[in-house]
Amino acid sequence: MHRLRVFITIWSLLLASVACQEAPIWVQGALEDATATDDAFNTGGTIVVNGFTVNVPKNLLVQFPAAWVPWKEFVANKADFTGYETLVIGNSINGEPRVAQIQMYEFFEGLSSGFIESLDFADGSLKIQNGPTSPSITSFSGFPMCIPRNESDPFCPLSNRPFVGPGTFTAPDPVVMAPFQAGDFITFSGFRRGAEVIAFSIVAQNVQINTLGDVVYVRMELGLLGIDNPNPNAEIAESRFIGFVSNNRATVSLYAMDVDPCTGATTNRIIASMGLRGGRNAQNKFEYRNNILFRYTREYRVTAEIDGVAKTRVTKNGITAGTYVQPVNVWVPGEQDVPGVPPVSYDFSQMEFLTKGVGADDDGNVWGPLEPFPQTGVLIEPPVCAAARGLELEKRGQISRWYGRARADAISQAENVDTTEAFVNIAPEEAAAIAKKKAEEEAINGSP
Template structure:
């Protein structure tokens, strides 16, 4: 245990007590993105899950490692956002970002991070003309296109995939949630005219096919302005009602997914949770599940949280599920709404009729309900996708496992799950590394041996770590955690040198191994009169009311206090 020394007007004292819990202060910031940087993202650490900082409204905000940035219809690793921001002509400087986080040790640390051109941007207009290349001319308005990198809804658009439309959980839809499309030709089999009967209120002939737009359709659309065009990630055809019969799977539209976050703070007010949407079948019902993600495999498990049906007498087939934030809950990044009438796979794309995977559209954090008190911190420890991680993120290179946010915007840093893979035959050999390479410390210090495997393809869960004392003598049991990446011991009161080897092997193999050595030099005052301890100031407090007090907390590198001179202060 480190020795902490508190300095006050009444004198000095030595204490082994744990330091006080770090106070967390909440923050929410919306503004233009001014700058981005990556932190510790070179060499072996140059992975897809790197963190860094952003500058917004004069604030520098730490973006933790493993952060996924929420675009309107996609989640993107922060590292990829940085690369796009720094690409000439990207236009990402000045985009609107929304950050929720906590201030911890005077550092703003992000928990939730979303980005858009304008979060409340909305447009409306009727279709004047359609082109087979995907262009949609709005009457007395702009030309728009669907941001459609996989060409599901149109001829395709690939220039800005981060602002994509969602082509698995459709964001290009009729009022009821049926997927719409721009025909690529008069005989487009993926967007057949036969699936658009006469009129604007009809039963769909084939739920496995998309429904084509037509001139006169009245659109509500959102997107990003690029040149003279608006590249859309969301379109709703407000005046087209596509219905399904009881023998068909029901389309599901989700309008809002709002979660009021619970806290146990008695001085906080909490909002309720509301999921709102529409069905294409007036008799449809649905179940709502949280999607819990395995942090190692990415496998999703459905956890039932509620049920929904059409509200009595609502001719729009509107459904609503509401829950009060009265009990502790674990939140997830995405929820799935599944029709109880079954699901149907569409032809030629990844859309499944009868279900909809929906990220949370708005998190409502706890608010203080007693004026004059400190605001309650944001309880990110209740967000499973931040505490455990998103797992192997397919959009990252090369399938990096995204673990807990690090640093975490809460009081305690979560411990990452140690993952393993089923077959390591083609993943190469472990590569041992020790940081720092060698150390010179004073007697009584806590010596930490920090090793790692720099072959990112081999997870620690498939490896065996062994620290061995090669030269020098230690009493049995002094070396702690010798079979983990981080071993430690307290340096004895003698000037000497130790050599340790770190051996890393693939589990079950005696040949797929790699070894690295390190030298630890221990000095004493007798062996080196100039040797000094390292003093680190950990906190400073000043409270003044006329006479006032001042206190400083700092720690020493040494565990043994033979070298600590303690004086009384007057």
């Protein structure tokens, strides 16, 4: 009897130990169901993906390729997204699975391509050979493209395509869009809505439109963020931001877009400045490949510069040239480095949009930190804000309009060859954090 009592006590302690463990959650698969706890604007609930049910905290916004959607509205429209590929990232705490981030795709990195068969001036659509109807975005360089409303459309003039067919050329009028033509080869990705594909990315791969002087357009291909983890058994992935410009005189600066947790206003914080690969290259390609270790943001801004001066301007079409806001489209949490030990939980402590919130929307609702927070040991202090008021900020939450606000996440599969690495000047605050991290790793592992 005594031995049985000891066994039960030890087993209870083991169960308690297991229950108190914090473990990472990474579930990727088809959306099956979603529920809301109540009718509050920032309500949480549950999500079911691949048979796994995970608890959704208050204040969570679902990430789409071009919008952040409140959980309540997502649940109300869940029938439109059942079966879509869903990524859930979080931690299991005391046996309770908690969500930190949810990303939605129809198919992750889904990409289609084809030649344009015809253009319809009347409804602004294009038909792809063996493909659906899609709207327009850019040429390979980031120069904006369009479907003309008629043969003399002043905001999409045929004269901005000086010859028929693919090729590289300088825009005759650099501050107005260039039209698509039958025969352009495009890559596109998006969501199906009925018989249509609503594209958030579309690029004419065989059309390279360059600009001269101080006019620059920017296109981003990738925003991948490797998340640091203080656990010495965690390995960080290198962050990567890859894009292109239309003017080979340009350099670019990469900024984190910090969000005021009360007002929702954004400010730019410099990460690095960089040139084009090889000084100049046929693609006008730039890359940032390095660790980013703290104060992660949902979106990053790239601004083009010539001779150290930012070159942004509003075009005849109302587009702001020379800058590009890139949502992080790939999140890579720190992964376990050494097997055979307890798993490394994910770290969200440096994501201020989760620990502090994203501020007021245009209805005056203040979106605070995730509650409950999906990580232990993180001090969460909701910001003390003045009386909330509506701001003249873009509303980022209506599923019915999210695709209309798409920021091009162009997946071009471009290869850059015969070039050398460009200069990269890292901001002092970032460089200090990288040096500190390297010193800590050397102290643990021994100097190389």
